[in-house]
Amino acid sequence: MNEDIQEQVRTLLQETMQKHDGKLTYEALQSVDYLDMIFSETLRKYPVLPFLDRTCTKTYRVPGTDIVLDKGVFAFTSILGIQRDPQYFPEPERFDPERFSDANRRNIPSCCFMPFGEGPHKCVGLRLGYLQGKLGIAHIILNYRVHPCASTPAKMEFNLHSFLISPRDGVPLKFTRVTK
Numbered sequence: 001m002n003e004d005i006q007e008q009v010r011t012l013l014q015e016t017m018q019k020h021d022g023k024l025t026y027e028a029l030q031s032v033d034y035l036d037m038i039f040s041e042t043l044r045k046y047p048v049l050p051f052l053d054r055t056c057t058k059t060y061r062v063p064g065t066d067i068v069l070d071k072g073v074f075a076f077t078s079i080l081g082i083q084r085d086p087q088y089f090p091e092p093e094r095f096d097p098e099r100f101s102d103a104n105r106r107n108i109p110s111c112c113f114m115p116f117g118e119g120p121h122k123c124v125g126l127r128l129g130y131l132q133g134k135l136g137i138a139h140i141i142l143n144y145r146v147h148p149c150a151s152t153p154a155k156m157e158f159n160l161h162s163f164l165i166s167p168r169d170g171v172p173l174k175f176t177r178v179t180k
Ligand code: HEM
Pocket: 047, 048, 049, 052, 053, 114, 115, 116, 117, 118, 119, 120, 121, 122, 123, 124, 125, 126, 128, 129, 130, 133
């Protein structure tokens, strides 16, 4: 359950809050880069929308192949597949926020990390999405240690009846209060 990562980000959040009158202000939240890295890595492994859908507006040959997409065809791109491709993300099953450090994230090729889509229809709520996601993680981590329990699945199976990514059988976890 990445308990070392939980400890690390909890300490960073506590230290940052001390500099902001003990409050988790907008500025405090935005200054914890590691929280941003954690949320990005979460969206890499679990992109909420696992594919992008487009309609071909003109006939197009995929470069270097014989594949021709006719005008009017629906084309789907697997975000989940690309974001778990070891060619772009070595050891893709491993949860490693360091992939999104300043030094490393610039090596991620274009269109290989796109949990908010890409192009003119890219998500308009990206910044709000990051803010809400980071705020949620911060509140949980500041108040609880999260551990696996007897019924936590060893491997996440997805619900194949949902077009958004969701766990097939839920993810039961144990929460232990952090004593201040
Ligand atoms: C973690 C949170 C979120 C994720 C992962 C997410 C993901 C996405 C994705 C993958 C798309 C499709 C983009 C494409 O086709 O290229 C999209 C589109 C969109 N999202 Fe989000 N989104 C999030 C939060 C939000 C929020 C908070 C809002 C609004 C306040 C929002 C509003 C929209 C809208 C309006 C579109 C359609 C854009 C268009 O077609 O031009 N999203 N989002």
